[in-house]
Amino acid sequence: MNGFFDIPSDLQHSWSGLIGLHLREALLPVAAGLLLALPLAQLCVRFRRLYPPVLGATTVLYAIPSLAFFVVLIDYTGQSELTVMIPLAVYSLVVLVPAIVDGVRSVPGETLAAATAMGFGPVRRYLQVQLPIAAPAIVAGLRVATASSISLVSVGALIGNQGALGNLLAAAQKYDRPELAVNAVLTMAALAILCDALLVLLRTLLTPWMPRGTRRPRPAARSRRPEPEAATR
Amino acid sequence: MNVLHFINAFFSDGAHWHGYDGIPQRLLEHVRYTLLALALATAIGLPVGLVTGHTGRGGNALAFVANAARALPSFGLLVLVVLLIGFGLLPVMIPLVVLAVPPILVTTYEAVRSVDPSPVDAARGMGMRESRILLRVELPVALPLILSGLRSAAIQIVSTATIAAYVSLGGLGRYIVDGLYQRDYEKVVGGATLVAVLALLTLAVFWAAGRLAVSPGVRGR
Numbered sequence: 001m002n003g004f005f006d007i008p009s010d011l012q013h014s015w016s017g018l019i020g021l022h023l024r025e026a027l028l029p030v031a032a033g034l035l036l037a038l039p040l041a042q043l044c045v046r047f048r049r050l051y052p053p054v055l056g057a058t059t060v061l062y063a064i065p066s067l068a069f070f071v072v073l074i075d076y077t078g079q080s081e082l083t084v085m086i087p088l089a090v091y092s093l094v095v096l097v098p099a100i101v102d103g104v105r106s107v108p109g110e111t112l113a114a115a116t117a118m119g120f121g122p123v124r125r126y127l128q129v130q131l132p133i134a135a136p137a138i139v140a141g142l143r144v145a146t147a148s149s150i151s152l153v154s155v156g157a158l159i160g161n162q163g164a165l166g167n168l169l170a171a172a173q174k175y176d177r178p179e180l181a182v183n184a185v186l187t188m189a190a191l192a193i194l195c196d197a198l199l200v201l202l203r204t205l206l207t208p209w210m211p212r213g214t215r216r217p218r219p220a221a222r223s224r225r226p227e228p229e230a231a232t233r
Numbered sequence: 234m235n236v237l238h239f240i241n242a243f244f245s246d247g248a249h250w251h252g253y254d255g256i257p258q259r260l261l262e263h264v265r266y267t268l269l270a271l272a273l274a275t276a277i278g279l280p281v282g283l284v285t286g287h288t289g290r291g292g293n294a295l296a297f298v299a300n301a302a303r304a305l306p307s308f309g310l311l312v313l314v315v316l317l318i319g320f321g322l323l324p325v326m327i328p329l330v331v332l333a334v335p336p337i338l339v340t341t342y343e344a345v346r347s348v349d350p351s352p353v354d355a356a357r358g359m360g361m362r363e364s365r366i367l368l369r370v371e372l373p374v375a376l377p378l379i380l381s382g383l384r385s386a387a388i389q390i391v392s393t394a395t396i397a398a399y400v401s402l403g404g405l406g407r408y409i410v411d412g413l414y415q416r417d418y419e420k421v422v423g424g425a426t427l428v429a430v431l432a433l434l435t436l437a438v439f440w441a442a443g444r445l446a447v448s449p450g451v452r453g454r
Binding site: 062066148155170181188192193 | 317436
């Protein structure tokens with residue numbers, strides 16, 4: 001297609017520059033969400049009564065639309081990258097907390113007792129036993145959070161050029177060049193698939209004890225909650 | 234001048250309550266888009282999820298389709314479809330349905346798969362036909378999870394229907410998009426509040442539907 005990579009100069013970035021910007025705006029919030037979700041989830045595991053209210057609060061946060069979230073934040077953080085990244089971090093947190101809690105809770109009691117009997121303290125037991133066993137559930141949450149984050153960054157174009165690849169969509173409309181929209185959609189989809197594949201690879205590396213090459217998912221390894229709810233708006 | 238002040242100013246302005254750009258009209262449009270998209274996505278996702286979950290076949294294909302659909306950015310898809318086929322209701326429905334099908338499909342499949350096999354075997358032993366087993370045994374037990382999939386799809390549609398305003402349709406997004414271009418912050422915050430309230434109402438509707446539809450025996454567990 002002609003002019004597929006001719007990015008209008010008012011975006012002030014090349015195609016690869018937009019990709020880098022997009023990845024940063026999408027992945028930093030997921031990382032921030034994970035850092036916040038780990039201690040929060042551990043609190044919920046430790047104090048069981050805390051979990052229902054936390055789950056309720058995250059469900060309500062999850063119900064706030066991204067565009068609404070962005071525009072309310074403009075008053076505080078301006079039309080900046082931060083305005084886009086804060087809501088994305090909140091959505092990641094919402095997806096990750098239940099995923100981590102379910103993952104950590106699914107560790108069998110005998111395993112924990114064995115670790116304690118071997119002289120593991122609570123911190124070492126958490127880091128070396130609970131987290132690795134919960135890794136598949138955590139990675140499942142990260143996959144959903146990453147895919148939705150990559151998709152949602154583009155909505156940032158609506159609050160004034162903060163959408164990275166999403167700005168291409170605005171440009172496609174402004175200059176009536178559909179090929180730019182095709183470029184944006186395909187690039188974002190490719191980024192989402194690539195990140196998803198990397199996370200699957202990460203899970204394989206983190207769980208060397210799992211049998212490999214089995215295409216059929218093992219029912220026993222699944223948690224009761226089938227998969228974290230996506231937060232794609 | 235904080236957000237609460239803007240919300241108050243928006244809702245106490247009488248001009249926002251009637252006419253083609255009034256709150257009742259925009260709310261009605263938004264609800265209409267949401268119901269239409271949810272009905273279409275359910276018509277696609279629910280039967281496929283039920284049948285594949287019952288037979289237990291096609292799980293990998295399902296996961297692949299769901300992942301692929303999830304990778305597509307809805308906002309990007311919306312702009313692209315509008316550029317390709319023009320303005321109207323159809324170009325808005327396409328991204329909304331693409332957005333809503335994966336959660337419905339995957340949760341329904343997993344919900345039916347995770348039904349305890351012993352009552353299913355008992356039903357089969359009593360001579361129930363497969364279709365009756367699916368509808369009378371598996372569906373009621375799987376209903377809470379299926380409803381949670383529908384709920385998550387509905388909330389995503391309510392939120393995403395906001396961006397329909399970007400391509401000249403109505404709905405509550407109108408206030409947000411117009412407000413941004415008119416630098417009318419009061420309007421933006423008012424619209425955002427309305428969408429968030431509608432999303433919370435959706436949660437409440439699904440909670441009530443769960444209370445009504447889920448059998449007490451299943452709920453009590």
